[in-house]
Amino acid sequence: MRHEIPNTFGIETYADQYIEYHSPEELIASTEQFRKDGCVTPFLHIGSGSNLLFTRDFHGMVLHSLIASTQIIASNSSSLTVKVGAGCIWDDFVSYCVENHLYGAENLSMIPGEVGAAAVQNIGAYGEEVKNIIHSVETIDIFTGQKHTFDNGQCQYAYRDSIFKCRDHKRYIITYVVFSLGTREHYNLEYGALSSLSGVDGQLSLSNVRDAIIQMRSGKLPDPKVIGSAGSFFVNPVISRDMFESLSAKYPDMPHYPSGNESADQVKLSAGWLIEQCGWKGKSLGRAGVYSKQSLVLVNLSGATGQEILTLAQAIIDSVHDKFGITLHPEVNIY
Numbered sequence: 113m114r115h116e117i118p119n120t121f122g123i124e125t126y127a128d129q130y131i132e133y134h135s136p137e138e139l140i141a142s143t144e145q146f147r148k149d150g151c152v153t154p155f156l157h158i159g160s161g162s163n164l165l166f167t168r169d170f171h172g173m174v175l176h177s178l179i180a181s182t183q184i185i186a187s188n189s190s191s192l193t194v195k196v197g198a199g200c201i202w203d204d205f206v207s208y209c210v211e212n213h214l215y216g217a218e219n220l221s222m223i224p225g226e227v228g229a230a231a232v233q234n235i236g237a238y239g240e241e242v243k244n245i246i247h248s249v250e251t252i253d254i255f256t257g258q259k260h261t262f263d264n265g266q267c268q269y270a271y272r273d274s275i276f277k278c279r280d281h282k283r284y285i286i287t288y289v290v291f292s293l294g295t296r297e298h299y300n301l302e303y304g305a306l307s308s309l310s311g312v313d314g315q316l317s318l319s320n321v322r323d324a325i326i327q328m329r330s331g332k333l334p335d336p337k338v339i340g341s342a343g344s345f346f347v348n349p350v351i352s353r354d355m356f357e358s359l360s361a362k363y364p365d366m367p368h369y370p371s372g373n374e375s376a377d378q379v380k381l382s383a384g385w386l387i388e389q390c391g392w393k394g395k396s397l398g399r400a401g402v403y404s405k406q407s408l409v410l411v412n413l414s415g416a417t418g419q420e421i422l423t424l425a426q427a428i429i430d431s432v433h434d435k436f437g438i439t440l441h442p443e444v445n446i447y
């Protein structure tokens with residue numbers, strides 16, 4: 113029976129088949145027919161749908177994990193290893209870490225979505241990336257029904273990227289993510305917006321950092337329950353230093369940051385700033401809009417179709433390319 117697919121953009125879209133499961137064993141059992149049929153049925157594993165844009169119904173099988181357990185599996189003098197179900201709400205896990213004095217996840221407070229998808233996307237915010245606390249990722253290969261564990265290195269993490277985003281690795285369904293969290297007091301406050309916190313003498317705690325981030329995010333980002341969005345629609349572009357030098361001669365105020373990659377020859381720009389310079393902030397096309405407080409966020413103004421959001425995204429890509437010669441790429445997964 114057709115089943116509506118949850119997504120924070122608020123796009124009405126349906127799957128031919130929708131399967132939820134509570135354990136890896138249940139996942140294996142419920143996909144047995146898929147394997148018997150020769151693995152030809154299109155499939156998509158979703159989390160909370162906060163990084164998805166649907167432009168049509170999904171004619172195939174949509175899977176969703178309800179594995180939400182949290183289990184301590186090891187500890188030593190400086191860290192605790194915790195195994196968390198892929199279906200656990202990401203921010204519930206961050207809250208668990210803060211309450212239990214575990215360091216490393218706090219900067220990633222209030223990011224929507226589930227733990228499994230966090231490991232796919234290498235979620236990041238405020239100078240932190242989830243790859244820094246991931247020990248390993250447990251999966252089921254949907255083509256064979258076999259378990260396969262990836263250690264951190266094998267996940268090939270990069271800026272908002274991992275091996276699980278490659279087409280030929282979609283077959284690996286994440287069942288658990290194993291995190292290694294610090295037990296010794298340590299904060300990452302290098303990101304500009306957090307620098308005022310480092311000056312608050314003697315008042316720093318995991319709760320302070322989490323609360324500050326929640327406050328900043330609440331003031332700047334649309335609440336998906338009220339305004340449909342998938343957060344940042346585009347990835348910040350990383351360009352060569354040569355290209356950056358010639359652009360910054362023309363636009364001396366252009367914000368720029370280290371790329372986060374190994375190469376010093378690359379520079380990261382702010383996609384939001386580029387979009388704003390093209391005059392898109394607060395503008396709309398049909399029922400799709402550019403959020404007034406953050407141009408990187410595209411919003412569903414009221415009953416937009418996925419195609420309308422995509423049309424707006426393409427118009428923005430074209431404008432930014434015409435003005436700066438830079439091609440923006442979507443961060444959101446488009447189906």
Ligand code: FAD
Binds near residue numbers: 177224228230287336
């Ligand atoms: P979905 O959107 O449902 O899926 C995302 C991808 O993961 C898909 O490719 C899906 O196939 C895959 N996937 C999901 N579960 C599994 C699984 N178990 N096994 C294999 N593949 C799986 N992102 C950031 O990085 N930083 C932010 O600060 C941030 N802020 C946001 C703010 C808002 C208001 C919104 C709406 C989004 C924001 N995002 C941010 C984007 C989004 O929250 C993240 O990408 C999140 O990790 C998506 O989680 P999800 O559970 O909703 O995954």
Ligand code: NAP
Binds near residue numbers: 239
């Ligand atoms: P912001 O602080 O206004 O900064 C704008 C952009 O500049 C960000 O995208 C950020 O890149 C980059 N930046 C700023 N200071 C930086 C620094 N010191 N070092 C490296 N890069 C820096 O951004 P914002 O909109 O308020 O968001 C705050 C954080 O939440 C950002 O990290 C952002 O990525 C994250 N966020 C992500 C999403 C999403 O859907 N992916 C949605 C909302 C917020 P980075 O994006 O690489 O950090």
